[in-house]
Amino acid sequence: MSTTQSERLRELLEPLVSSQGLDLEEIAVDSVGRKRVLRVVVDSDTGADLDQIADVSRALSAKLDETNVMGDGAYDLEVGTPGAERELTEHRHYVRAVDRLVRFQLTEGGELVARILTVDDDGVDLEVPGVKGRKATTRRLAFGDIAKARVQVEFSRKDKKDMKEEEEA
Incomplete structure (x- = not known):
């Protein structure tokens, strides 16, 4: 039987x-x-929209009201999504971050900022941006080599459609 309130x-x-x-x-x-x-905090492979957040918030509120798990004191319930710069801690988080730019802190020290191309059971394939006009390179990182990973916000990233149109022009 679990003992902590969180459990x-x-x-x-x-x-x-x-x-x-x-x-x-x-x-x-x-x-x-x-x-x-x-x-x-809730999420899904396709994200969570406001209607889903509202629905789950109502369901959680009703369930909490019928139990005493929060005790007798007053509390506020806040339901939301992980946010733009979420930390990647589970395999599913990496899968959801495909095509996103991520800052990796490596277990042997150092840091790497790269775009996740693919994810499998053992690790991630990355595209490391080129520096000073050089082309991007690919790199493989095993999950065991990753100490921390956090999605980075990109304000001026072109989507794949824009890049394809530029290549065809």
């Missing part, structure tokens, strides 16, 4: 989140002044 919350809420077609990514209970905040 009890996960056991209670994960089936509800899954029934909505989403993955339960994170649960956190924080104190903000005298109030507690229960933050629930």
Whole structure:
């Protein structure tokens, strides 16, 4: 039997989140002044839109109201998605980040910023941007070589359609 509040919350809420077609990514209970905040982070392979977030929020709220897992004190429930610069901690996170630019901290030290091309059970194939006019290169990273990985926000990235049109012109 689980003992921590976080484990009890996960056991209670994960089936509800899954029934909505989403993955339960994170649960956190924080104190903000005298109030507690229960933050629930959800996602899916295709992302989560506002309607899905609202639906899962209502379902979680109803389930929490019928149990005493949060205790008797007041709390706020916040349901959201991981955000643009999410940390990649699970295999599914890497799969969802294909074609995204990611900053990798390597287990042997050092850092690498590269675009994920493919993901398999053992690691990731990357495109490392060229420096000073050089062409991009490819590189393979095993999951064991990755200490941390975080998606990077790109403001001026051209999508594949724009690049293809430029090549044809």
